[in-house]
Amino acid sequence: MxxxxxxxxxxxxxxxxxxxxxxxxxxxxxxxxxxxxxxxxxxxxxxxxxxxxxxxxxxxxxxxxxxxxxxxxxIPSEDGNSSGGAGAVAGEKDKIFAPMPGKIVKLLVKEGETVAEKTPMVIVEAMKMEHQVNAAAAGVVKKINFADGDQVDTETPIIELEIEEKEE
Structure with a gap:
């Protein structure tokens, strides 16, 4: 198959x-x-x-x-696009989501901090394991919606970024 x-x-x-x-x-x-x-x-x-x-x-x-x-x-959709990248929902590189429901072990960034693509942003504990979630794009941390120890789901962004526009 x-x-x-x-x-x-x-x-x-x-x-x-x-x-x-x-x-x-x-x-x-x-x-x-x-x-x-x-x-x-x-x-x-x-x-x-x-x-x-x-x-x-x-x-x-x-x-x-x-x-x-x-x-x-x-899973590829009919148009060939994916359902997202690690830590991001498709089309939402400016938001960091938990990959699965769990608890925030440690926030690794602060509001106002500039981050590069793939910068470690947060560690979430789920399934008795710690999962590091990285930035899907470079930008500035605009808002942090949770604190260490908070329970999170997969639908509410943990961190919001202001994405840096790339010069072409």
Whole structure:
């Protein structure tokens, strides 16, 4: 079975084959063997290495947590665009959202601070793991809507940015 995902605005084509104890997933020249351990938790094997991966499906996005690295996979829409980038909702690079419901462990920026694209903005605890959310674009922190320890959902922006306009 073939599937397509979007990660960092790049289309990724995969091919899956069900095996007796899991699923083999081919991505490019690499093949990964995946076995479900518990609901939402999987063991991924590739090149003799084994990793435990947590997976959360939230609306039209899938989040994978591999050793604390949060990866967001979007499903391509009819027009070929993704459902968003890590920490941002599609078309809203000026807002930082939690990737999944959780608690703010630490805000890493202050209002008025200038940030570059991919600057770490906040750490959110969800699924007993800490997830770092980075800026999707360069800008200035305009507003912080929550404080350390606050519970957050995926629909209310944690941080709002004033995006820097790029000169062409």
């Amino acid at each position: 073939k599937n397509e995902f979007i990660h960092n605005d790049e289309l990724i084509e995969t091919e899956m084959e069900i095996t007796s104890d899991g699923v083999d997933v081919a991505v490019g020249d690499s093949t990964y063997h995946i076995v479900e351990l518990t609901e939402g938790k999987y063991r991924v094997e590739a090149n003799g290495m084994k990793k435990t991966v947590c997976c959360v499906v939230n609306a039209d996005k899938t989040f994978l947590d591999i050793d604390g690295l949060l990866i967001e996979l979007g």
